[in-house]
Structure formats: C-alpha cells, structure tokens
Amino acid sequence: MELINKIDKLVGKLAPVAFILITFLYVLFRVPFFDEAHAYIISQFPLNEIFQLTRIEGHSALWFLILKVVTIKNSFYPYSMLFFNWICSSVLVLFIWKYFPFNNFIKFLLTFNSIMLNYYSAVARPYTLGVLTLFIIVYMYKTKMCYKKPIIFSLLMVFCGYLSVLLALGVLGIFALFIYDIFKEKTYNLFKNPKKDIILIFSVSFLGLILLFLQLYNPDIPQMKQNWEIWGFYLSVIHLLFKPFLIHQDSNYLQILFNFICQISLYVCFFTFLIKTKKAAIYLIFTFISLTLFFLKVYTGGIWHYYLYFIFLLIAYILEFDKLKNQKLMNFLLTLILIFLLCPYSLFLRGYDETTYTKNYKKLLSKIEEINDKDVKLYTPDTFSPLGMGLVPYFVNKNIDVYDLKGYKLNSFEHNKNIFNFDLDEDLFLKSLDKNKKNILITTDRHALKNVGKTYYIAHMDETNSGFYLDKIYENKDLCFEIYEIKPVLYKM
Numbered sequence: 488m489e490l491i492n493k494i495d496k497l498v499g500k501l502a503p504v505a506f507i508l509i510t511f512l513y514v515l516f517r518v519p520f521f522d523e524a525h526a527y528i529i530s531q532f533p534l535n536e537i538f539q540l541t542r543i544e545g546h547s548a549l550w551f552l553i554l555k556v557v558t559i560k561n562s563f564y565p566y567s568m569l570f571f572n573w574i575c576s577s578v579l580v581l582f583i584w585k586y587f588p589f590n591n592f593i594k595f596l597l598t599f600n601s602i603m604l605n606y607y608s609a610v611a612r613p614y615t616l617g618v619l620t621l622f623i624i625v626y627m628y629k630t631k632m633c634y635k636k637p638i639i640f641s642l643l644m645v646f647c648g649y650l651s652v653l654l655a656l657g658v659l660g661i662f663a664l665f666i667y668d669i670f671k672e673k674t675y676n677l678f679k680n681p682k683k684d685i686i687l688i689f690s691v692s693f694l695g696l697i698l699l700f701l702q703l704y705n706p707d708i709p710q711m712k713q714n715w716e717i718w719g720f721y722l723s724v725i726h727l728l729f730k731p732f733l734i735h736q737d738s739n740y741l742q743i744l745f746n747f748i749c750q751i752s753l754y755v756c757f758f759t760f761l762i763k764t765k766k767a768a769i770y771l772i773f774t775f776i777s778l779t780l781f782f783l784k785v786y787t788g789g790i791w792h793y794y795l796y797f798i799f800l801l802i803a804y805i806l807e808f809d810k811l812k813n814q815k816l817m818n819f820l821l822t823l824i825l826i827f828l829l830c831p832y833s834l835f836l837r838g839y840d841e842t843t844y845t846k847n848y849k850k851l852l853s854k855i856e857e858i859n860d861k862d863v864k865l866y867t868p869d870t871f872s873p874l875g876m877g878l879v880p881y882f883v884n885k886n887i888d889v890y891d892l893k894g895y896k897l898n899s900f901e902h903n904k905n906i907f908n909f910d911l912d913e914d915l916f917l918k919s920l921d922k923n924k925k926n927i928l929i930t931t932d933r934h935a936l937k938n939v940g941k942t943y944y945i946a947h948m949d950e951t952n953s954g955f956y957l958d959k960i961y962e963n964k965d966l967c968f969e970i971y972e973i974k975p976v977l978y979k980m
Contacts, residue, residue: 499591503584506598507577510608514573518845519565521876523611527568528879528898530554536900541702543904545786548702549649550613564880565611572611579607579619586626588808596825597801601834602794610843614791617650618798621657625802628661634677637684638691645695653792655699656777657799660770662692664806720787724779728753738836745824745833752820756800759817764807774799790840797824847966848873852881854968855889855929858961864924865889866973867897869932870906889929894919917955917975926973928957931966 519527529540530551537551557571558564580598587594597603607615624643627633633640644662648655668674669685678684727750760768778796782788804811804821811817827833834840851873859865867889869875874889879897882889888896893915895902920926961970 495591498595499584502591502595502598503580506580506604506608510573510576510604513609514569517569517609518848519569519611519877519880520843520845521871521873522842523565523568524878524880525876525903526550526612527554527558527564528876528883529903530558531898532900532903538702540900540903542704543907546613546651547649547699549646553613553616554611564884568611569609572615573608575616575619576603576608579615579622582619582622582626586622588805588812593822593825596822596829600825600828601831602791602828605831606791606794606840606843610791612791613650614654617647617654620647620650621654621661621798621802624658624661625805628665629806631674631677633665634674634684635679637678637688641688641691641695645691645699648695648699652699653778653781653788653795656774656781657795657802659777660773660799661802663773664766664770717783717787720782739832741827741830741832742834742836745827748820748823748827752817752824755817755820756804759811759814760803760807763814764810767803767807767811770806771800771803774803789842790834845873845877848877850966851931851968852878852885854963854966855882855887856885858927858929858970859887862924864921864926866892866926866928867930868892868911868928869930872930872932874929874931890919892916920955920973920975928971928973929968930971931968933967933969 529537529544530553532540532551534548534552537548537555540551541548553571554568558567580603583597584594587597589597607618620643624640624647627636627640627643644658647658675681675685727746757768757771760771775796778799782792800821831838855865855874855878865888867874868891875897879889881887883898890896891902891905892911893902893905895905955973955975957971958974959969959971962968
C-alpha cells in the first residue's frame, strides 16, 4: 500500500509536467489547419472589419482580438498563436490536477485523452481558453468565491460566453443555478453588499448578453444549414440513444463499443443525477438539450464541439461531487469512457481527425512556390481546405498572391466577407483573368471544381462571346492536388 501511495504521488507530480513537455514538442512541429489559419487572417484586419465579420463567422470578435494582441508579426506565424494556446492548455491541465476533486488516476485519464492531448493542447482555437475559463467559473461557484468576488465572477462569465456560443450555454447553466441559490436558498447573505453586488452582477451579465447579441444577431452562415449535415447529426443522435450497435461503412468495432458505453453512461448518469441531486440533473438536461438544438438548428459542428457534451457532464458531476462520488456503477462507466478516449481510434476510423491532418500542407506550399512567378496568376475554388484557408498566412509571408473565383485575394476582407458564397460569378471571374499572364487554377478539393465546371468547357455567352475551359497540367494523387491552366475561348456568332 505504501508503494502504491508513493507511485500515486509521483504520478501527481510527473503527469502534468509530462503533458506540458509533450505538447510543447507537438506544437513546435505542427502546422495549423484551415480553421486556425482563417481566424489568424481575420485577426489581422482592422477592428471595424473584424466586427463586420462576426455574423458571418458565428463567433464574437473576442478570439480575433486576442490573436491580434498575441500575434506580433506575420513572420512569427504560427508560433505566437500556437504557443499562446499551449500556455492556456498547460494552465488548464495544472488547474485540473490542483482543483478537480478526483483521484490521480482519473486526472491522468482526463489529461491524456485524445481530445485534450491532440486538439485542446495544440489547436489554436478559442475552446481551450474557454474550457479553462468555464472550469474557473465552476470552481468559484462551487467554493462560494463568486459571492466574495462578484465582479470577477461576472466578467469571467461574459468572457467565456464571448469565446464561444457553445461554451456560453455551459455558463448560462451555472448562472441559472447561481440565481436560483440567491433567491431560493437565500444565499444573498454571503455577499458583502447584497443589493449592490446583485445589481452589479445582473448589469454586467445583461450588458454582456446584449453586446454578444448585437455581434451575432441574424447570422449569415449558409453552409451551416446544409440539410445533409443536419440529417447526419440527427441520425447520429438517434443511433447513440437507441441503436448504438448500428454498423455502417464509417465505423470500426471500437467505435461501436464506445458508442454503446456512452449510451449506457448517459442513461445511468441521468437517472443517478435525478435521484441523488436535482441540481446536477437540471444542469445536465439544460446543457445537453441546448447543445443538441444548436447542432440541429444552427451548426452541426465537429468532434471538438461534441466533446463539450462530456465537459458539461463532468461539470454536472463536480457540482454535486459529494453526493455522487460513491455511485460505483456510474463512476465505473465514466472511467471506462475516459479509457476509451485514450485511443483516438475510438473517435476516428483512421486514428486521427482528417480535418486537422496538416502533414501535407508544407508539401503543397513547396509545389505552389515552384509554379509561382511574375508571369503566373493563381486561383483556387477551395474554401475549407489547405489552399482555401490553411496556407493563406504562408502565402502572405512569402508574397504569393492567390485569388478566389471572384478575383479577390484570399487574405482580403472582400474574400472573407463572401467566403461562404460558393457560387461562381462568371462575370467577375472572367474580368479578373490577366491577359498578360498564365492563369492557373490550383485545388485540393475536387468538389470545389463543380463551381468551375470540372474539366469541361463553360460557356459565357455575352456581348464578348467569351468563355474558358480548364486544361489539367499536373496531378498528385497522394496530395489530392491538381493544377489547371485556365484557357479562354472565343465564339463566332
């Protein structure tokens, strides 16, 4: 027993340090994927243009403003951005080890699961800082510190909500419980100045909500509402709740078993919370329903968004830890989920998320540098791809101009304002072609070619009787990279 205690203490000291060192090396050698690069490009715009893009991006301006502060010069891209996020993830892990009410084994599983290790630690998006802020808010609420420091508590709630609308749902759940405690359980006596502090909290929270609403009101994000994505998410929810053993072509047996464990855990946690503590049950129900409705009605999301289901479940558990810590079946199932999450094959068929798979980005950049010169003008129909977003900061640093199908540079405000409008405007496209240069189209997204007719001739019958066609001059199947020369044609009436 003494040896086990020594090992446990040693793990408690070494695990956070190991995480910090491993992720430092990871960050040092990785290339940001297109979502990170896109946020970085937006952060380089003037403030008024950043605020104009919030309705299009579905995020408040806060993360873009943070990047504007921490990214000093383009020449340092991407390290200032990546290492800022790495610092946030390191603090998050240290916070988990110091303040979470779990044993070291559970903390180890929370630290080294595939989402924390491969996404939150390395990918420079607002969720790492947001989850850290949410955990601090929960800690302040749990320890009653929110009554001693109401201004800090209020500002942290607004700050977290501004980082992500999804995290705002978790904050809103805590805020609702906080208000319930004040008026139902009469905890207002814990304030130093009850009347003043309550007015202050409501004022800050209301003002923050109004400002967030003004930035995101009536979002203009057409690709977020694609019916096939919504239907796919709906089917995933149904399968998780009622048919976890459903086998389809994109599943492996480990994923199916993991889905089954998640299904059982969800039901066990829900009924355990409901029986043992209403507060945890209410938080779980509110956040899970809100998240699901958001994914169905606004944006279907990605794997890092879906991990918030587990984050919110964890918070519900922590809120009433003293009443739930002895529930053996529930604890066993939650531990089993964390063990499954150690293996990325539980989540991904190939063991990695292809969205964040950036291994080939530098190879693509090298090929583009090779074909780029003063006699070439480069275009791409890609949007969510290495060429459409992921390599744009590198293009800027290397003075490579790449244009969209409307003739706007990929790092321009005009391009980013219209980034979700995929339709080909032949007038703008034809006018943007340079008659004195070789016009080249590059793509890593064959689906994007439908906007320019794939390799087929596209007629543009107007007073000039002009059009164009694409002549393939290079293909690399390993990189899914294709190069076409855009050749004009003229018609005789």
